[in-house]
Amino acid sequence: MAALTELTLAEAKEGLAKGEFSSKEITETYIAAIESARDLNAFVSETPERALADAEASDKRRAVGEAGALDGLPIAIKDLFCTKGVKSTASSHMLEEFVPPYESTVTSQMVDAGMVMLGKTNLDEFAMGSSNETSYFGPVVNPWKRKSDDQPLVPGGSSGGSAAAVAARLCLAATGTDTGGSIRQPASFCGIVGMKPTYGRCSRWGIVAFASSLDQAGPMARTVQDAAILLQSMVGFDPKDTTSAELPVPDFQAVLGQDIKGMKIGIPSEYRIEGTDPEILALWDQGIKWLQDAGAEAVEVSLARTKYALPAYYIIAPAEASSNLARYDGMRYGLRVDGETLADVYENTRGEGFGSEVRRRILMGTYVLSVGYYDAYYIKAQKVRKLIADEFSAAFEQVDAILTPTVPSAAFAHGEKSDDLLGMYLNDVMTVPASLAGLPGISVPAGLSSDGLPLGLQLITKAFDEETLFRVASVLEQSAGFTARPDGGA
């Protein structure tokens, strides 16, 4: 039998069910893997004792035939999810010591399903970033290396710790959150599957908010099937989140392996964005061909306002964030930095507690909401958002799914884009439009760059049609046959 860390989530689930190994055994293997990969800095908090306790409890449940959907499976949680009794930091100095007395809805459902929690993964501070370099706890190292040099690469962000941990076999799967691409972009950079469900599929309750109208939790895994299994336990109506959808949840795995003959796949030429790596455009063409070969029809669709999605996002997300992060004021929890007056305490706390990117976005958000700018920026951006959502709706009158690249480039080196603010923002240019429209999207690893780095393709479907998304993704995955490994193996 292969090393336990080589199994997919589905395989491990089966192995546990057949009694080939215990949860304790696979959990111990993962704990050891995490310890030996600390140089990746993928975890903010490792929770080996908790994991072992979870595993032992799981083995007991299984012995009496009470195993849940994730029972005994070692999984990592992005440190944006509040986990009861376990530090939940959002990778910020502000929440460095914060221990929530509550559990997020998504993780509590996973606990109920029997998961083993290995720890909390690193992220860009408050999920603001695309490289995981804004974390207060230091950057995450992408387990992949370029052929051309030995420089440490970024894993993408903001769910960079989760992506790196999944790619490096430090967990079977992990949770992420995606506001403008924070699951899909790191998935592409790390050669894994990352899926953002429809806005409203997963409860936001207990997840540290970045931009409330955009934030969605989702799975990060090594296969499409694994993502479907994990998502199944994450989703569902939650009365504690008014924006959570009160809809029946389909069986996401049921559609895997179904063919896509006769399906229409939209190809928006506007995603041929200037500056995109030609290798990625070539991979996109290849992806179209794969789907055609599988019997789908490629249809040109127009998403004319695509280029305006990113600037609209960089108004809306900071505006919401500037308000969402006002609660971090040093009064009731979190960091407090003293000062002479109350005003000083506020300013010192928030000045020191937030890193530079978070401060910048709060200031940007404050600016666009302030008197005299609200209509010109915030309202304007919301109108553009409406147009973008309408374009998607129109496209989905014609097609079942849309195929695009996930990111315009492969992973870059630490520090490489630090001085290029707008260049960094461009990482999300292909993921943000679906976020603004609240649509589900998935990044599937589809090939390697000539420099040996993974590249993903993105699929998007209409709202609450995750079944079609998984169905097409599964076909794409099979066609791509991506088996490359971060350590160069296959």
Place this chain on the structure above:
Amino acid sequence: MSVDKSTVARIATLARIKVPEEDIDALADELSKIVGWVEQLDEVDTEGVAPMASTAEGTVLRQRDDVVSDGDRRDDVLSNAPDTDKGYFAVPKVIE
């Protein structure tokens, strides 16, 4: 539109974030760059378009029944506080 130093200082105060004097220039530059960039939205004709605050907007706002179902958990509420006394949060003195 460029964001000048006094604007940076004003919004920093509004946001209660201390910005050291020596950082203001750089921040003004960065914010000007971002603001200039987002202004490309002016190219989009949005005449008559209804602003969209949320993609969930079409659905009905769910309402709770008026029952007491929470509270009575002072220890939880205070458990992460930097300073507490007699069941209160203690915060820096407010001078009215």
Place this chain on the structure above:
Amino acid sequence: MTEKNLIKGQTGDWEVVIGLEVHAQVIAKAKLFSGADTSFGAEPNEQVSLVDAAMPGMLPVINKKALEQAVRTGLGIKAQINRFSVFDRKNYFYPDLPQGYQISQFSDPIVGEGEIIIDMEDGESRTVGITRIHLEQDAGKSVHDMDPRSTYVDLNRSGVTLMEIVSEPDLRSADEAAAYLTKLRAILRYLGTCDGNMEQGSMRCDANISVRKPGGDLGTRCEIKNVNSIRFAAQAIEYEARRQIEVIEGGGTIDQETRLFDANKGVTRSMRSKEEAHDYRYFPDPDLLPVNLSEEFVEEIRASLPELPDEKKDRFVAEFGLSAYDADVLVAERAIAEYFEEAADGQDAKTVANWVTSDLFGYLNKEGLEITDSPVAAKQLGALVGLISDSTISGRIARDVFAEMCASGKDPADIVEEKGLKQVSDSGELEGIVDEVIAKGAAQVEQYKSGNEKIIGWFVGQVMQATKGRANPQMVNEILRKKLAG
């Protein structure tokens, strides 16, 4: 506008222009966006949910009751109900504002324009426009005097539902403002949407005040914040109007500012101008969807509205023949009006009204009781009036019976029975007593015969004394006149 509302200054008459913003705590068991208890008087931070403390990742879910109460209030002031409304965030920092923003309604409030009719002491009525009513969260409470270095924060109030009721600048004097607040409070209590308890902070008022020459352009206004009684509101307005006139007449100008009323000194003073220009950066709360009220929802509430003071007053005048003044007094509180109607059922309503407004109120006031705590039940008071009407007892005896009812809570008939207070209306018995009195009072008989008709009072007194007040006064009078004339 009436002349008497003008304030005399050195340069002539001045008119005061007042608009009021009332924050009324909505009656509901749980908070606006969390399931925490709203009752008054708990230990600090005992009624705080994770939502109210704004812990990371917490989300608001609206209490249906809050929407109902706002709509009920809107319907009660004949206002437009906005079927579409939006919750916005009002962003500012304060230690008792956990989220760093207050969820409120800015551009699209739940209730639009309405009106309130105020009744002045002189019997005149005026209509005051209501601009809007919106829902919002209350903040927590800061306690500044428990520790020399720290302010203590209690979040029990954090998230409690408030209605902000904003009037047009239609009020022209402190008296009108007081009448407005009194009427508004009555309506809210009738509707059961706010208990109007100002000592507990259930109703607080911000007053916007400016002065101008009659008919001139509006002056610069000052806002007096958080006045917590109707009397203080009137005092604050009176003081502030005169202060502004003095400033202007002294050649100065009014700064638009926020002021506080110092109830001890009876003055308003400028709040330290620590605050930078307000910029609340309102925007729609992305955690909440817009509110869409169905027609059925609104109509169901409309159908359940109680009769309100104005309609009740009109009915009392028409149905019972009460004076406008008495009707006003009786409808001021729903509980009083209900007491009155129950007592008046089957009785002479005007007599009942008199008993309620004089004897009963006198007793309750003296004892510091609310009408709901009255030892005399409405039915019992009605029965007492019935005993007078059917001549079982006289009005005079009735006062004694009433006193006994207050003390013991007994039924009036029982008291009359036990104490033998039944009126003597037996003409034979009365004639005998009258004869005795006439026999005793030869001198008085002489006076009567020589034209001093008033002396008859002496005879009546004697008869009453002899009967311990139980003699039917009308009969005594008749018999006396007949016998004295004979």
